[in-house]
Amino acid sequence: MALPASGATAGENGEGSKPGFIPLVTVVDFHHHRGPEVERWFGVEEGQDPAADYDWALLPFMALSDGAHASTEDFSYFTLLRPATDDSPATSLFGISCTRQLDASQLLVRPSDVTRSTVQKAVVVIADSPQFFGMLRERLSVVTNAWFAQREFSDTEILRRFQESLADEKARGQLNEEVDRDQYLGMSLRELVREFRWQTLVLLKCCLLQPKMLFFGSRCERLCMMQFSLISLIPGLLRNLQDCAGPDLNNYEKNLSQPTSLRTSDRNSLLSYMGLPLQIFGKGSLFGPYTPLQQLDILADFGTKSYIVGSTNSLLLQQRDRYSDILINLDENMINITSTSLRTALVLSHSDRRWIDFITQEVNDTWDESNPGRPKTMGYRGSEEFIRLQFEEYLLSLISSVKYHNHLTKNAHNPKALLPYIEGDPSLDFSSEWVEYWMRTENYRLWDSHTDGHLFDIVEPRHPCAGGLTMEDVQRRIQQQVQDLHLDERFAVGREVLGRNLAAGRDKASLIFNKLYADMEALREAQRKRAEEAQLAQSAAEKNGSATPSVDGSKPQPAASSVGARAGAYIGSWTSWADQKRKQGWGRSSASSTATGGGGWGFGGNRKSRSGNTDSSSEKNGTPLSSPALSSPGFPTTEKIQMSSVHRASEGADRPVTQDSFDESVLDAAGSTDESGPSSPESPRKKTFPGEHSKNIEARLDEDGHDDVVGVAPNGKAESKPEEPKVAEPAT
Secondary structure (H helix, E strand, O other), X not given: OOOOHXXXXXXXXXXXXOOOOOOEEEEEEEEOXXXXXXXXXXXXXXXXXXXXXXXXXXXXXXXXXXXXXHOOEEEXXXXXXXXXXXXOXXXXXXXXXXXXXXXXXXXXXXXXXXXXXXXXXXXXXXXXXXXXXXXXXXXXXXXXXXXXXXXXXXXXXXXXXXHHHHHHHHHOOOOOOOXXXXXXXXXXXXXXXXXXXXXXXXXXXXXXXXXXXEEEOOOHHHHHHXXXXXXXXXXXXXXXXXXXXXXXXXXXXXXXXXOOOOOOOOHHHHHHHOOOOOOOOOOOEEEEOOOOHHHHHHHOOOOOXXXXXXXXXXXXXXXXXXXXXXXXXXXXXXXXXXXXXXXXXXXXXXXXXXXXXXXXXXXXXXXXXXOOOOOOOOOOOOOHHHXXXXXXXXXXXXXXXXXXXXXXXXXXXXXXXXXXXXXXXXXXXXXXHHHHHHOOOHHHHHHXXXXXXXXXXXXXXXXXXXXXXXXXXXXXXXXXXXHHOOHXXXXXXXXXXXXXXHHHHHHHXXXXXXXXXXXXHXXXXXXXXXXXHHHHHHHHHHHOOOOOOOOOOOOOOOOHHHHHHHHHHHHHHHHHHHHHHHHHHHOOOOOXXXXXXXXXXXXXXXXXXXXXXXXXXXXXXXXXXXXXXXXXXXXXXXXXXXXXXXXXXXXXXXXXXXXXXXXXXXXXXXXHXXXXXXXXXXXXXXXXXXXXXXXXXXXXXXXXXXXXXEOEOOOOOEOOOOOOOOOOOOOO
């Protein structure tokens, strides 16, 4: 079958000997009864349908992805197989579609077949290389938006001019594949590293092992961009994807030859001599950024050994063990490796981890939320080019170390063949399990067979982060662990919760202290008022002439009248007992009798002062001991009237005062105070005056019933007693 006019050969590029392809534009419509279908083509001769000519039956399903109706605008990236023709071999083509929808009520002319509320269409561009899709995406978005803004889909002039501009640029060489524009495709590498961190290196090394990789995500554009960004880390691979659309294509290997010259000043010459790109898509491999469910039969085909595909349909998640060795869920940022051998091989070595942690830190330190694709310092470190060159250096060191590993194996018994400045096997820093796994892949076989055996003479076979751990590596690892565990976020939440609790506790404590202070102030005010009332009452009593002792209003006081009454009753009973004894004759004595014993007093006689004067005031008052005057306010207001011990002084020695000595003293006094009786030695303490009975006596009564009677001076004041030996009072 002859190529359409738009598919004329534009020349060979010198790398893959692949003829040029004039870009095509097509419109895919979603019919409410027939489903997605191709509506029209631009850039082909009238009456031709490339979808039918090239057997692109799945093109409508690739252009309109599952779930595209959930967003206003969405993009889909896919691959198409162009069969071989008379003058060109089979090759891969790449498509990008922009899907939009419009409310049917806004159409200026509503066709009869539009039966639903919305109209959904996709504008598709098909080209022979994906490396310009980054620039092409912006232009396609503008054109599609302008076409929908017309609200008249029958007017397709804007789409026709768009295709003509693409064909003109292709003819003038502006879309020449020799231009190195890998960085213009895919999502930002800075975003990729920041999102996946150390797992970015895991995904790259997984691609080189050629397993069955399945990407899943609800957003089709992000799903596709992730895959393109990942494979763009392999230098030169985006310009050599001619065999990725089908597992039967193998043109790259057929046209590959081993380089015989090297220009070290030319980067492309160096990469070609080192065997880059590592071709992961060839015989038995497939690349489908967006793969609809209708293409699952190709994935399950026996001839399909490895692939990298993406899907937005969650049905594949239920059969991930069947369709994948590794599943990358972009919605949950989770990587699930189902193959045990693959999981073991993808464990990063210490050198690998230090290397990727260094790049991750550079990206995080220069991250700018307002512009994620560019460092906030506007410098080189952490930029897109910085990341791309770091991965390029890593891959060059990897293949050089593997070549030296093979050299060590062949010359194990020849020490002269070893490099003196390389210690041991440098490939161990890249993980020996991974190296062994990689040596069994197709891309390793293709690379090893088309490269020189002494590549380690061009690039030093050493891991970029070979050597022992440094303090910076430890700090970087700790920082990475904190980010992986989201400890900073948890601590932030914990600090917020703790702050709220502390604020609430501070408010509660403030309320409690305020209430306590208010209660204390109220109590203090009440006490002050009571004191003022007591002072006013005392002042009023003084004005009325009653001398009341100060009373503490806060403590209950016993009634003074009741205390005085009890004291008077006690003294009255003692007086009646003394009278009874006197009537029995105990109170009579001789005329010259005096007090005997230890200063006891006679009964019935008047008391004289020590100066010999009679206490006239006492005779005048004549107050008996049982007089109610004892209960006057001047009497001590105590519950029990304390009485001093009476000491009896005998001629020989003193004796302690007891109840018996009290009785004896009374009896002695009663027997010695008779007027006719002989006089006895006078007491050294006090004299007794017969005839005076309980007159002018000032007594202090003790609890044990003893009395201590002292004389009264002529001025009416009590005469103090002379000092006596201190004798312990008996316990009451």
